[in-house]
Amino acid sequence: MLTRSAVEAVIRSSLAEDAPWGDITSELVIPAEATATATITSREDGVFAGEEVIRTGFTTVDPRLEVTLHMRDGDPITPGTDIATVIGPARPLLTAERTVLNLAQRMSGIATLTARYVAEVEKAVAEVEGANKLPAGTITRTRVADTRKTTPGLRAMEKHAVTCGGGHNHRFGLSDAVMLKDNHLAVLTAGGATVTHALRELRRHMPHTTHMEVEVDRLDQIEDVLAGGVDTIMLDNFALADLISGVAMVDGRAIVEASGGVTLETIGKIASTGVDVISVGALTHSVRALDLGLDIAVRQ
Incomplete structure (x- = not known):
């Protein structure tokens, strides 16, 4: 990159x-x-x-x-x-x-900051393994990922720096993947189509190599989005209890990403809920x- x-x-x-x-x-x-x-x-x-x-x-x-x-x-x-x-x-x-x-x-x-976030995730996962008497490495480590909240013109450098700290890159830009947030869904369903139908139609026209991610902010949105055939579902600004419920609802049918206001103090607890990815805008914007x-x- x-x-x-x-x-x-x-x-x-x-x-x-x-x-x-x-x-x-x-x-x-x-x-x-x-x-x-x-x-x-x-x-x-x-x-x-x-x-x-x-x-x-x-x-x-x-x-x-x-x-x-x-x-x-x-x-x-x-x-x-x-x-x-x-x-x-x-x-x-x-x-x-x-x-x-x-x-x-x-x-x-x-x-440096990314390495600190990654260390908090690893610590949290190790504690879960220890509490459940599981061998180290039994639980898949949650990925710490960046976002598009980068300095204009410096994105390649900043995303490279995230990987140097042990983190992972989210999509590089708008051309890399289909990612629908609440405003996209509002426009997509304005004509009366359900979220599930709209996503299935979108999937039908997408190249088969393109990844699709959809953001939700409530538990009751999850099943409709999964039925639309998403690859990743983003649980945005969910409380810890709802993250646990959300992971259970998805049950391996899609990659689960947590996002929204993640800090060094909260990322360990978020990782303990079982999400696959935690995206952290602060890695680059703060x-x-x-x-x-x-x-x-x-x-x-």
Whole structure:
């Protein structure tokens, strides 16, 4: 999903914003022949994401810059961890610094937060196994998934960062799957058709390879939606007791996704209800960037 060309496009767009007519400070202050060595270092605990951003970010500005990565996407980092070294002309190195750090910090923040959500799910599932005296791994781990609540233009990077933290990607965009929410259903049934009939008609015209998901917000909607032939049913903003009832009603006939206001404090309890997927918008829309620093040593 995160291709070099996608990263290059973001880097070029970011540089056009940050240095539309060049980096006048570096051009006026730094001698053209000056070279430097820069080290990107973590200043706090977390999970690193941004390998391709660092590599491509600097070389897009100037291919003479040599980038060596010391960490891989998904690696844990602590204060003082060296993440990458960049060697080459000082001017382009300084020009690229902020853009690269902004992106790598945000991606690492997403990976770090995702890892915390995943850990809460794993803890909850392990507690259920222990309480029922089941061998570890007996219960399928609930997936923690992202949403489309991403920063415009940065979706590929942010969704990649979620996977670096151990999470999973939901659909990438509107072109990837059929996903009907309450407003879609309101329009679809405005002519008097039942939800079941409308979904069956939709399924009849869909390509056989296309996945269909439908959102419900009440238990009494579940049977009609299942009868329409959905692949995934989303239980939106359900109370824990209703999630348990909903999982029992679906009984394996579709993938069950829980969504709506999920937090680190609630995700473990939601996972314990037996849902297959928990989608968390906060992974990308409420994340704090991880603190990474870049220090330069001038080479003579």
